[in-house]
Amino acid sequence: MPVRPALIAAALAVAVSGCGGSDQDSESAASAGASSSSKPIAVVATTTQLGDIVREVGGPSVDVHQILQPNSDPHDYEPRPADVQAAAGAKLVVESGNNLDKWMGEVVSEAGGHPAVLAIAPEQTPYTVPGESSGPEASKFDPHWWHDPRNVEAAVAAVRDALVQAEPGNARALRRSADGYLAKVKALDAGIASCFAAVPAGQRKLVTSHDAFNYFAKRYGITVVGAVIPSQSTQAQPSAGQISKLAKLVEQEGVKAVYPESSLNPKLADAIAKQTGARADYTLYGDTLGPAGSSGDTYLHMEQANADAMVRGFTGGARGCTIAGL
Template sequence: MACVAGASFALVAGARALVQRPRAAALAAGLVALPLLAAGCGSAGGDTEKVDIVATTTQLGDFVREVGGEAVAVDQILQPNSDPHDYEPRPSDVEGAASAEVIFASGDNLDAWIGEIVSDSGSDAKVVDLGAEVPVRLPGESSGEEASKYDPHWWHDPRNAEAAVREIERALAAADPAHRPAFERNARAYLAKLRALDRGIARCIDSVPPTRRKLAVIPSQTTQAQASAQDLSELAKTIEAEDVQAIFPESSLSSKVADAIADQTGASAEYTLYGDTLGPEGSSGDTYIGMEEANADAMVRGFTGGERGCNPSD
């Protein structure tokens, strides 16, 4: 495995999961050269009133809607293609938190700004740190503004998504006991889909010979940090030496650097991956499951030089 040292952001987390988990059930489990990193509360008893929920990220918003169904009203702070690493809270975020009964956060310093929002709003909502509940953890950044013990992009492993969904079910049931049976039913159905996703991704990654799953990391490219010219020069040499077939730009970030390295090395930069956020409505990644399926397909295509793709749901 070829690896250039650098920050471990969303897609890199999945790449490292592949190395640590041979059958690769984590979605982003096989990255090559990557991320260009990186109204009043509803009462618990009424049939028509909904529980007001705040979810910090697009993934959490999707999870809460799947479990809560028609019984919840979700105020999702981050929108598709937004960057959680440099998000600046808006007045509308404070207003949403003020009326929320439950606030779901991703944790591990990804959405640390939620603390400011809650403080400014005076909210007494229950804040649920879902990142604290997940079973599969990778080391985080050791220094800088985003330093954290664990990599915060935990959702790229469906097993972690399962743990988050169970915690969401418990929190919603506590907030709205009257709808507990519906929450349990919705969660059970969605958990079955997540387990199928996990199996499907493992099958897709297993279809690629291990010798073709070569990993390289573009050092720290986010809106807050850029790789140096020396970093990129060394990476290009590594890609050529290791015969890496593809560079995967992150869908929400500029592909300029990836395209430049691809031109220099002959690797493909055709296949993008969803990293920090879901895709826009109508895209292949506008749901969590859709995002992870699209990423698995893109990685198989990249690893095989476009010879074939793989749909985890087949």
């Protein structure tokens, strides 16, 4: 899943302009009493995670058109006319990159506008895990970068700098809100690590609907035993032989829980659980946030909910994971 060179170039241009001389000019303008525009910055964000991050950093300074809605699958999404219209008037487009939302390039092209484009691709985050070498979304890196909060810290900084570049008069407010959100992301990371430290390493064995949690697993010392769809894309289809092999592996490894994902049909995960005696009543948020009011309605809530579900599944319900202040 190679990232489009134009997107990388645009993202780098945004980052450089946000932290060089223009950044200092923004501070000077703000110090001199420069007022912010009465009209919020028009931003198009492709994924639910990015929409949430932009809103947290931008606050009242942004008007976000979020293309993907909760529990929708980014791998097979087809943009709507409303998305093209929003992109036409956008000052900034924020993409997840690495072909997870590859359809956005066509949206921007059809819109005919000239927004700054920021791609938060794994190449531009500090922690990466390998991607797939074949299949419909073959790539050098796994595109599910947000499951390591340290990558989200980098994304927050990039979004902050892009917004400051778009609206220099709001530089101080944008940095202040970004700093507040970064503190919560760091608290999330520390809290999840503390929760898993209480679970013996030999019990941290993960089986999910598709292969979306490698970043999370690497960060918190979890062993990925397998996935119902053995691919980082949901477009792949498991064969009967692959399902049978996974079921045997679940039994051999003593896996206590198989985790369905909120945006995918749980039928196969439920079937493997019934066949092996594992439980399948803990759902994870993999590719998308949950709807408003759910346990995964923000990025912070999403990852706490994932940690809580995994800890409960790994320990047979004996423990959970709660993190204060999110």
